[in-house]
Amino acid sequence: MNPSRCRILAVGKVRRGWIQDGIALYCKRLPGLEIIEIRDSTPDKEAESIRANLRSDEHLIALMEEGVAVGSIPFAQRLETLGNQRLAFVIGGADGLTPALKQGAQWQLSLSPMTFPHELARLMLIEQLFRAQAILQGSPYHRA
Template identity: 60%
Template structure:
């Protein structure tokens, strides 16, 4: 599992310092993982911005509360099963993700049945990618 094969497209900017600091911590541990921030706007403009960023060779995973819930170990197993495929995770804005983007998704993933602000969802996703990496490599970070 190589974090340089992963990238995150996220609507909106991080405004809270403590979230930025948390993201910096995990991004140092995940060299190559990139996050691209897209301007928050109308759902259609956000969908257009997401579509222009997508690449043909990527597996599209969108985060949404009604998506498929995966615990940390099954999430790690899912990522491992994808082998060397390139992945793009999409985190929508306040209005969620447009239906046309949902239809394109290879996986609709739920971090929780609860709703989180996009900033917190971004931090949770990056932490879970790090956790999955340590699970796959047998590191001590995850305790089951």
């Protein structure tokens, strides 16, 4: 997994300081990972902004509660199979992603069957990207 081939397109700003600190910590460990913040609006306008920010060569990975939940090791393995392809992880706002955006995703991923605030989902995703990298590199960070 190459962090410089991954981007996170996330609706909304991170306002909580402790979440900002956590994101900053993992971003230092994942050099090259890019986070694009999409302005909060209606789901349709957010989807339009997400599409405008997607690159033509990126695989869209939609984070959604009805997506497929995977453990950390299968997540890392899936990222490894994607090789050097460019990935865009998309986190919707309070009202989630539009059905069209969800259907257009190459991978519909769930971090949990529970619902989390978008700020916390962003931190959890970044930690899982770091964990996936650690798993693939054989680092002791992941103890399972």
